[in-house]
Amino acid sequence: MLKGIAADLNHCNTPARVLDFTGESELESSLKGVDVVVIPAGIPQKPGMTCDDLFNVNANIVRSLMEAVADNAPDAFIHIISNPVNSTVPVAAEVLKQKGVYDPRRLFGVTTLDVVRASTFVAQKKNLKLIDVSVPVIGGHAGITILPLLSKTRPSVTFTDGEVEELTVRIQNAGMELVEGKAGAGSATLSMAYAAARFVESSLRALDGDGDVYECSFVQSDLTELPFFASRVKLSRKGVEAMIPSDLQGLTDYEAKALEALKPELKACIEKGVSFVHKQT
């Protein structure tokens, strides 16, 4: 079946050539010489499933894939999509540390879908031309840990307090809206693929030497007291070239309060990922 999917993709008139690999025995050869590894593996959230249910399955999958990445593609950019990203990125970091190949500049939790959603919902609400709208989203990638900085929307827009509350909650709950709408058939797939493709393309541009690549991502960070935090980062050939501390300055009262409120939850998710790896060794 995978051969068919690879052939299907190879019919697209792009320079990309698609190869297929199946099963654990081909994992090593699939990773050799790779510049960007994208890990979307695992189960999606289903209605009624707790974050713990998701974590218990996906953390094991991410850990074993990361062992293979550490052994076979230690210099690659690593994009983690498997949820809960707030915990699986720390899992990945701990595995890389244990293998002695951790470079925090090259490990990314993919939060692009939050940015995509924020831009879409803001453009719709304010009747703006979508292509021009950009909203930084900071924090993490679940529920209240997702914090869109609406005050930093470009082009500059003003929102009523009611609009800020409505848009923030909609962006935070967008993933769950899909999980419930799909009624057990999974979570975001099409918009997630679109967002993941955007983040891969940005990474490839950075690897190619483009000096003007900025994306939000959940990365090791010193912007707050939390060891991992999503924010806008500048990408270069080496990975994260710089954080943008000014993004966290001049927040509105609403944003500053929401930032403080998300920290304990995000901290607990990060600690859960770290202790998962240490408990097993």
Ligand code: LMR
């Ligand atoms: C989302 O935000 O909806 C995604 O994280 C869903 C997923 O399962 O990747």
